[in-house]
Amino acid sequence: NAGVMQNPRHLVRRRGQEARLRCSPMKGHSHVYWYRQLPEEGLKFMVYLQKENIIDESGMPKERFSAEFPKEGPSILRIQQVVRGDSAAYFCASSHHVLSLAGAADTQYFGPGTRLTVL
Amino acid sequence: SQQGEEDPQALSIQEGENATMNCSYKTSINNLQWYRQNSGRGLVHLILIRSNEREKHSGRLRVTLDTSKKSSSLLITASRAADTASYFCGETSGSRLTFGEGTQLTVNP
Numbered sequence: 001n002a003g004v005m006q007n008p009r010h011l012v013r014r015r016g017q018e019a020r021l022r023c024s025p026m027k028g029h030s031h032v033y034w035y036r037q038l039p040e041e042g043l044k045f046m047v048y049l050q051k052e053n054i055i056d057e058s059g060m061p062k063e064r065f066s067a068e069f070p071k072e073g074p075s076i077l078r079i080q081q082v083v084r085g086d087s088a089a090y091f092c093a094s095s096h097h098v099l100s101l102a103g104a105a106d107t108q109y110f111g112p113g114t115r116l117t118v119l
Numbered sequence: 120s121q122q123g124e125e126d127p128q129a130l131s132i133q134e135g136e137n138a139t140m141n142c143s144y145k146t147s148i149n150n151l152q153w154y155r156q157n158s159g160r161g162l163v164h165l166i167l168i169r170s171n172e173r174e175k176h177s178g179r180l181r182v183t184l185d186t187s188k189k190s191s192s193l194l195i196t197a198s199r200a201a202d203t204a205s206y207f208c209g210e211t212s213g214s215r216l217t218f219g220e221g222t223q224l225t226v227n228p
Contacts, residue, residue: 031214033214033215033216035216035218041220042207042218042219042220042221043162043207043209043216043218044218045215045216045217048214048215055214056213056214056215059215091161091162093162093216095214107152107164107167108152108164108209108216109164110154110161110162110163110164111161112160112161113160113161
C-alpha cells in the first residue's frame with residue numbers, strides 16, 4: 001500500500017524557468033493538499049484540491065503559481081518564472097476525508113516532498 | 120504570533136528521559152494533529168486528537184487537548200536517540216492544516 005508519492009524529489013531550476021511538481025495521493029484518497037516549507041520554518045498551507053476542483057487556494061500566491069488535480073493522473077503544482085525566493089521544500093498530503101459526525105476532517109498523510117532549488 | 124505555536128522551540132534531553140512539547144492554537148479546531156519530521160524528510164503522522172477528546176495514547180506517545188486553553192501537549196516517554204526530530208502540531212479548521220514552527224527535539228544517547 002504505497003503512501004503519498006511525490007516527484008521529483010529534488011528539482012533545480014534557473015530563474016525564469018518553470019517548475020512542475022507532481023503528487024500521487026494514497027490509494028483511495030481523493031483530497032490533495034500542497035504545503036511549502038521554507039528553510040528553518042514550519043509548513044505553510046498553499047492549496048486544497050479535490051478531483052478536478054480547487055477547493056481552497058487562499059495560501060497560494062496569486063501570480064506564477066497554479067495547481068490542478070485532474071480526473072486522471074497526479075496533482076500538479078506549477079510555478080512559472082521561478083525566482084530564488086521560491087526555493088523551498090514543497091510537500092503534498094492526501095486524505096480520504098470521511099467526515100465524522102463531529103464534522104472533523106480526516107488525517108492528512110504527507111509525501112516525502114520535493115526540494116526546489118532556484119539558481 | 121503564529122497559529123499552532125509550539126513551545127519550546129528546542130529541547131535537548133538524555134535518552135530514557137521524558138520529553139514534553141506544548142502547542143497553542145487560535146482557531147476553533149475540528150481536530151489537532153501531531154507530526155514528526157526528521158531532518159530533510161517528509162512529515163510522519165503521529166496522532167490525531169479530535170476536539171471532543173481530552174487525551175489520547177499511542178505507544179510511548181501521549182497527547183492531551185485542552186480546548187478551554189486552546190492548547191495541546193505531546194509527551195514522549197522513555198525517549199530514544201531515534202526520537203530526535205522536529206515535532207509539529209497542526210490545527211485543523213475545515214480542511215486546512217495550520218502548522219507552527221515546530222519543536223526541535225534532540226535526544227542524546
